[in-house]
Amino acid sequence: MASASTSTGFDPRKHVGVRAERATNVSSTDFPGYYPDEDHSWSLEQFKEKLQVKVQRLSGRSIEFDLVGVDASIANAVRRILIAEVPSIAVEYVYVWNNTTVMADEVFAQRLGMVPLNVDPTLMEMKEAVTDQPTDRNTIVFKLAVTCERNKSAPKDSTDDSVRFVNSEVRAGHLTWVPQGEQGVVFAGKEPAPTNPNIVLMKMRPGQEVDMEMHAIKGVGKDHAKFSPVATASYRLLPLVLLNHKKPVPPELAHKFQKCFSPGVIRVDPVTNEVSVDEHNLRNETMSREALRHPEFEGCVELARMRDHFIFHVESEGPYAPERLPLESIKVMREKIATLKRAAEGLLVADSGDGDVQMADA
Amino acid sequence: MENVEDEEWIQMNKTEWRGLGLTDPIKSVEDKWLLLPAFLKVKGLVKQHIDSFNYFVDVDIKNILKANNKVTSDVDPRFWLKYTDIHVGFPDRTDADAIDKSVTPHECRLRDTTYGAPILVTIQYTRGKSVVRRANVNIGRLPIMLRSNKCVLTGRSEAQLARMSECPLDPGGYFVVKGTEKVILVQEQLSKNRIIVETDPAKGVVQASCTSSTHGGLKSKTYVATKKGKIYLRHNSIHEDVPIAIALKALGIQSDKEILLLTAGNSEAYKDAFAPNLEDAARLGIFTRHQALEWIGSRVKVNRRMMGPRRPAWEEALEALATIVLAHVPVVGMDLRPKAIFVATMTRRVLMAVDDEKMVDDRDYVGNKRLELAGQLLALLFEDLFKTFNSNLKSSIDKVLKKPSRTNEFDAWNTMQFQGDHITAGFVRAISTGNWSLKRFRMERAGVTHVLSRLSFISALGMMTRISSQFEKTRKVSGPRALQPSQWGMLCPSDTPEGEACGLVKNLALMTHITTDVDEEPIIKIAFMLGVEDIRQSTGTEIYGPNTFVVNVNGTINGLTRFPARFVHNFRRLRRAGRVSEFVSVYINHHHRTVNIASDGGRICRPMIIVEYGRPMVTSEHIQLLKQKSLEFDDFLRQGLVEYLDVNEENDSYIALYERDIVPTTTHLEIEPFTILGAVAGLIPYPHHNQSPRNTYQCAMGKQAIGAIGYNQFDRIDTLLYLSVYPQQPMVKTKTIELIGYDKLPAGQNATVAVMSYSGYDIEDALILNRASLDRGYGRCQVLRKNATLIRKYPNGTFDRLADAPMDENGQIQKKYDIIQMDGLAGVGERVDPGDVYINKQSPTNANDNAFTGQAASVPYKNAPMTYKSPVAGHIDKVMISDTENDQTLIKVLIRQTRRPELGDKFSSRHGQKGVCGLIVNQEDMPFNDQGIVPDTIMNPHGFPSRMTVGKMIELLAGKAGVLAGKLQYGTAFGGSKVEDMSRILIENGFSYAGKDMLTSGITGEPMEAYVYFGPIYYQVREPLPSLNCREFNHTPSFIRVQKLKHMVMDKMHARARGPRATLTRQPTEGRSREGGLRLGEMERDCLIGYGATQLLLERLMISSDKFEVNACQECGLLGYNGWCPFCKSSKKMAQLTIPYAAKLLFQELMAMNVVPRLILDDA
Incomplete structure (x- = not known):
């Protein structure tokens, strides 16, 4: 392995090895004491120097950015907080006045809860305890009153239910906001509503109706998935394809070799059939490990991933613009650190006391 | 060098491959599995039940009527009543004042009524001097199988079914009786009227048995068995085993030579084995038929119900032999020769089995099994009920006719109207309890019907294909439980329960059909037309001739043929041409040298593609037509492309699993291998x-x-x-x-x-x-539970009522009544908490007081509410108010719980x-x-x-x-x-x-x-655990989670120090519900013995359980009382000791059985 590493450039300090049947060197080793006679103590300057954040792609719904130069724990913290601790608003209480549809109240209530709302959580307060009274600061009220009827003007031979009936589907757009107290002013300009009005919540037929009132509150994803502001937030490590210069890919197999990777990752020279890696497209490699399966490529190539290069992919499914999400998560993280710091300082102070420390609910 | 894989790819992409272009017709029959959906379209998934029921309703019921079509009177010899026709109508409503009589199965389910149709007969009877004919006389109601041809659901479109609240995917095949869905499971039995040879290696007995069953259900079993090297005929109606030679002589084969020919034929080995039997008869001095009949006659069990002169013994014997022994062999004009040949054949089979162990039959072979279905069971039940109905009718007619003077002319029709609902009630009782106890046919079966399991769609479907065996579950034998090779394609090899019923309960494979009876008369005629020689004209020489094969129809010996292959081939051609029912099977048994034709009901069969000249008859063109829907499965049958094979015929065929396996000798091709599995x-x-x-x-x-x-x-x-x-x-x-x-x-x-x-x-x-x-x-998932109650009217004129929520002294409605609305019922959609009342019913206090004659309105009422008991809250899903067949108001409340994992x-x-x-x-x-x-x-x-x-x-x-x-x-x-x-x-x-x-x-x-x-x-x-969640719905998470766990523990938690004891044994009661003790079981006892913890044992097993002080006499060892021994009449040697009460009980019970337990006492 050692010889292969030198000829391919695999560096166990920087890279995670991707072998045919297992991954190697998954943990980082750049901490003090791991390598004798080397100083790996943390320094802000070094960290600042190494840290890079670069947005690769941004759309209305999602963002892809690179986070380079941090430990997996930091990247993971960002990911975890995005999923579980960045607050958002969702329907929590449903008061049913009437429901004559085929869907049971509880099931419909669960579906209503899952509808993402566009309310900016910063404008609202968390309902701390169950016993808290709903106020205009912590609760947003929606109404849903839909009745399905026959469409009298529909052509006789139509078979399309959306033509034959009025309101054959209850959609998220049917939710209507009922301003409470000073909410009319607070939310002026951006009325609370579902982010996507076309989510089908239920199908109805003539004679059926629903009439409900909903209270949406602020919450976090670890309490219920409906409060998670992201559809998903995840990262992967930057893939690396390390060619062995001592053992080049046989030219007649160059195209087959190319097919073992994602499109654009491997270039084949049209004249010499020599293979090379397109560094620019390397991030598109899916790491199918196909090249490692064929015995004819044995020793020609090694696969690896950069251990400190995290390619984040975050899909927003709530009030936040995708580019805001990483910042929000950092904000939450800083709050958590602050809490921890307070508690640690409290420990120092409390040394003289009875030893019990009152910690804030983190 | 090109890569191997790429090369393959190029090969496959070539326009020509193996010399064939892409547009060339494909030689193999692609998509022949499409025959399977075509088959299921025609037959449905539970065709066996429905076909059987249809056969009963259309054919069998008429046969039963024909066999019991006359009612006469003992009083008036001129009176008669004849049934000329019978048919079953369509399901209707029994409510007297109904205008729309039509009814759907779903209404019956909801209203707890029976989905039944009237049985209508046409009668002719004498009224005075004239003969009167009346059509459509209702004699009772028959529960109707769903999706049978009498069911309103048959042939309906999906939209029509939706209007009747019926699921188009529901297979049907079950009954709705008193609101519950009941299935008559398929019953597996040994085939009737066939000779089965068995051995008992332990006793060295070889026996051929035959269970005769004629129409009418009378069954009797005849054995031909070896006993001490000789062969005997055994039957229930004869006290003693009849030496086979005597039996044959009594059946009209007088000469020893002929007996030998008919049994042993020309084979020396069999002759030697049989010879002692002839000697036996000679030793008993029986040479003529008369002597043989006398011998048997003196040993026949005689029914002494007939008045009149005592008949001579030989006559009794003759009657028994003609009518009871092997009753299924037809006897025309006292010609017993066919029966004699049958007995001789049984004897020969015994001789063959004695000579060669391989000739013993396999009882578990599926070809020797018959499946009994709903139709057959209902036919038996109907025959029994109808006979009782007729005898009841006769006695009530006699009662009227006995009266010397009548004011108006006697009309039997009026009497018939007052016969009550014996037939209706009989059907309903049998199907709802599952007890088929028909004394008339010596039938006593319990657990015939089951409630259709609606746990899931698959459980309902799986139940419809289930086959239960008559074999008792407790016996530890492997034979009947083992997977039989002959189950291939007929019974699912995977679908069987674990545990005691393993291998005994089976399931049908996907493409099976169970036959119904086909009339055998025309088949016998066809057999004779195809050159079969009548058996009555043949002797042993011909029967066992080197080239002759015996032709059996449904197990009865009918004739001989010298060209079995040609005969079978011709017969099959007739069947493929549709001249004979497709369910008649014909095959050659080379071991027995017989050609067997079977047309009886209950055989399992399945369709297969016919292969001729090494080519399957079904071609790609046929499949094309099938895809275009211009051909149906029945067309394939009619055109002789596909045919049904039963297990026996399958065994005589050469079936290719895939088309590539076809060789010149192949006769059939499987439609699709995966059909060997069942639906589940x-x-x-x-x-x-x-x-x-x-x-x-x-x-x-x-x-x-x-x-x-x-x-x-x-x-x-x-x-x-x-x-x-x-x-x-x-x-x-x-x-x-x-x-x-x-x-x-x-x-x-x-x-x-x-x-x-x-x-x-x-x-x-x-x-x-x-x-x-x-x-x-x-x-x-959601759990919906029904809660039903009746708002009853009592015989004394009082009735139950519903009341609105009562107020407490503050004018407030109590918490437990908060969901009750004005009508006394909980509102739909309301949440029901534990302890809530959802039907506020009140009953009169004097409901059972039949002497009460006062005003019904003024009686005092007591509360009889329905309270929600589950520890987890639910929601009212539905409330139904209806009335039952006997006019009681029925209220059903459906309560729903939604549970998350x-x-x-x-x-x-x-x-x-x-x-x-x-x-x-x-x-x-x-x-x-x-x-x-x-x-x-x-x-x-x-x-x-x-x-x-x-x-x-x-x-x-x-x-x-x-x-x-x-x-x-x-x-x-x-x-x-x-x-x-x-x-x-x-x-x-x-x-x-x-x-x-x-x-x-x-x-x-x-x-x-x-x-x-x-x-x-x-x-x-x-099986989700009950839970108290669904936080999305007006609830808070943490609170619920805590409560739920509490409930789970509360449900299970139990301990006791002291508490109730059982009356009989004085030991602590068992189970949490009775506040029972925790048992120190046998294994725990063993542990304590191992430790030698005797004092602990004593305490646990006696002192803390049922210790009891008794007085025992050291003299006689018996128990006494108050220091007195009632046996010794003394109090000198009495001792007091402590024993478990159960032991004292045992002594007394033993004494009640005339066993004296004596205690031998010793000082410890």
Whole structure:
């Protein structure tokens, strides 16, 4: 392995090895004491120097950015907080006045809860305890009153239910906001509503109706998935394809070799059939490990991933613009650190006391 | 050098391949499996039940009437009443004042009534001097099988069925009796009227037995058995075993030479073996037929019911031989020769079996089995009820006719109207209790019917294909339980329960049919026309001649043929041409040198493609026409392309499994290999890759899966109904799934599974679930429970009533009545908390006081409310008010609970791998792959090595490929999507060919060192624990979770120090519900003995249990009282001792049985 590493450039300090049947060197080793006679103590300057954040792609719904130069724990913290601790608003209480549809109240209530709302959580307060009274600061009220009827003007031979009936589907757009107290002013300009009005919540037929009132509150994803502001937030490590210069890919197999990777990752020279890696497209490699399966490529190539290069992919499914999400998560993280710091300082102070420390609910 | 794989690819893409162009016709019959949906379209999934019922209603009921068509009077010899016709009408409403008489099965389910139709007869009878004819006289009501030809659902379109609240995918085949759905299970029996040779190696007995059954159900069993080297005929109606020579002589074969010829034929070995029997007769001095008859006559059990002169013995013998012994062999004009030949054949079979052990028959061979269906059982029941009806009718007619003077002319029709509902009640009683006790036919069977299990669609379907054996479950024999090779294609090899009924309860395979009776007269005629010589003209020389084959029709010997192959071939041609019913089977038995024709009901058969001249008769053109719907399955039958083979004929055929296997001798081709599995086993993807027991486990578990029950599931009010909130069709389907409609009524969800270890809470098959998946609706289900009550009217004129919620002294409504509305019923949609009243019923205090004559309105009432008992709150789903057949108001309230998966809930995949949820993990803690996909479920890989469910692994692979390619994959048995193709799809989409993904730990954020098998597997939810959740609905999370756990523990928690004792034994009671003690069992006792903890033993087993002080006499050892021995009449040697009360009870019980237990006392 050692010889292969030198000829391919695999560096166990920087890279995670991707072998045919297992991954190697998954943990980082750049901490003090791991390598004798080397100083790996943390320094802000070094960290600042190494840290890079670069947005690769941004759309209305999602963002892809690179986070380079941090430990997996930091990247993971960002990911975890995005999923579980960045607050958002969702329907929590449903008061049913009437429901004559085929869907049971509880099931419909669960579906209503899952509808993402566009309310900016910063404008609202968390309902701390169950016993808290709903106020205009912590609760947003929606109404849903839909009745399905026959469409009298529909052509006789139509078979399309959306033509034959009025309101054959209850959609998220049917939710209507009922301003409470000073909410009319607070939310002026951006009325609370579902982010996507076309989510089908239920199908109805003539004679059926629903009439409900909903209270949406602020919450976090670890309490219920409906409060998670992201559809998903995840990262992967930057893939690396390390060619062995001592053992080049046989030219007649160059195209087959190319097919073992994602499109654009491997270039084949049209004249010499020599293979090379397109560094620019390397991030598109899916790491199918196909090249490692064929015995004819044995020793020609090694696969690896950069251990400190995290390619984040975050899909927003709530009030936040995708580019805001990483910042929000950092904000939450800083709050958590602050809490921890307070508690640690409290420990120092409390040394003289009875030893019990009152910690804030983190 | 080109790559091998690429070369293949180029080969396949060539316009010409193996000399054939792409447009050239394909030689093999592609898609011949399409015959299967065509078959199911015509026959339906439960055709056996429906065909059998139709046969009873259309044919058999008329035969029964014909056999019992006359009622006469003992009083007036001129009176007679004749039934000329009978038919069953269509189901109607029995309510007297109904205008619309039509009724649907669903109405019967809801109203707890019986879905039945009137049985109408046409009668002719004498009234005075004239003969009167009346048509459509109602004699009773018959419960109607759903989807039979008398059912209103038959032939209806989906829209029409929807209007009747009926599910189009429901197979029918069951009855609705008093609101419950009842199935008459298929019963397996040994075939009737056939000779079966058995041995008892322990006793060295060889016997040929034959159970005779003629129409009318009279059964008797005749044996020809060896005893001490000689052969005897044995029958229940003869006291003593009849030496076979005497029996044959009595049957009219007088000469010893002829007897020898008929039994032993020309074979020397058989002759030697048989000779002692002839000597035996000679020694007894029996030479003539008369002597033989006298001998038998003196040993016949005689029915002494006939008045009149005592008949001579030989006459009794003759009657017994003609009518009781082997009753199924026809006797025309006292010609007993066919019967004699039958007995001789039985004897010969015994001789053959004695000579060669291989000639012993296999009782478990499916060809020797007959399946009894609803139609046959109902026919028996009807015959019994009808006979009773007629005898009741006769006695009431006699009663009227006995009266000397009548004011008006006697009309038997009036009497008939007052016969009550004997037939109706008889049917309803039999079907609802399952007890078929027909004294007339010596039939006593319990558990014939079962309540149709509606736990899931599959459980209902599985029940309809179930076959129960008559064999008792307790016997520990392997033979009847073993998988028989002859079950191939007829009975599912996988679907059988575990435990005591293992192998005894079977299930039909997908493409089987069970025959109904076909009239044998015309078949016998055809046989004679095809050159069969009448058996009555033949002697032993011909019968056992070197080239002759005996022709049997339904087990009765009918004739001889010298050209069996030609005869069978010609017969089959007639059958393929449709001249003989397609269900008549004909085959050659080379061991017995017989040609057997069978037309009796209850044989299992299945269709197969006919192969002639090495080519299947069904060609691609036929399949094309089938696809265009211009051909149906019956056309294939009619055109002689496909035919039904029963097990016996199948055994005489040469069947190719695949087209490539056809050789010149091949006679048939299988339609599709996966039809050897049944409907339930057909749900398993890739079952041919699994270890066989896993498929069997899955068959049991698939029935418990919670899913959709039917399109009408929200209209039903069942006692208990489990429904899945978001059922999904499986990503990996099978053809069976599509055929039975499991994709439309699924029970399960496609879960993304990571096969890895996680947290340690996944040992022993436990599963890890993703909390976010549960939040989003994974595994969520609803439990609907029926609560019914009657608002009764009592005989004394009083009645129950519903009352609105009572007020307390403050004018407030009590909490437990808060959901009761003005009508005394809970409002639909209201939440019911434990202890809430949902039907506020009140009963009169004097309901059972029959002497009460006062005003019904003024009676005092007491509360009799229905209270919600479950510890978990529910919601009122439905309230129904109706009335039953006897005018009582019926109220049904359906209460719904919605449950989300929790710790301890059971989940299972489709490969017999069940597991409980061991831990619920937050989404952020779950591992994720490069795409950010998080598993719904984590399964421990230790589930694989010992279970060897490779099918599950392939399901994951195929499912993953399906997800990536955006289509469903197939895992059909013996076929399905190939692993190679699945891997190719994975590679094309940038995944590893093996299905293993590189995951990142959600906890550390580092990549995992192992690649994890990751993809969707179809998971089913089973038995959710009751819970108090659904926080989305007006509730708060933490509060509920705490309460729920509390309830779970409260349900189970139990301890006792002192408490109630059973009256009989004075030992502590058993069970939590009776506040019982915790038993120190035998094994615990063994432990204490091992420790030598005698004092503890004494305390646990006696002092803390049922210690009792007794007085015992040291003299006589008997128990006394008050220091007095009543036996010795003394108090000198009395001792007091402590024994368990149970021991004292035992002594007294022994004494009651004339056993004296004496205590020998010694000082300790």
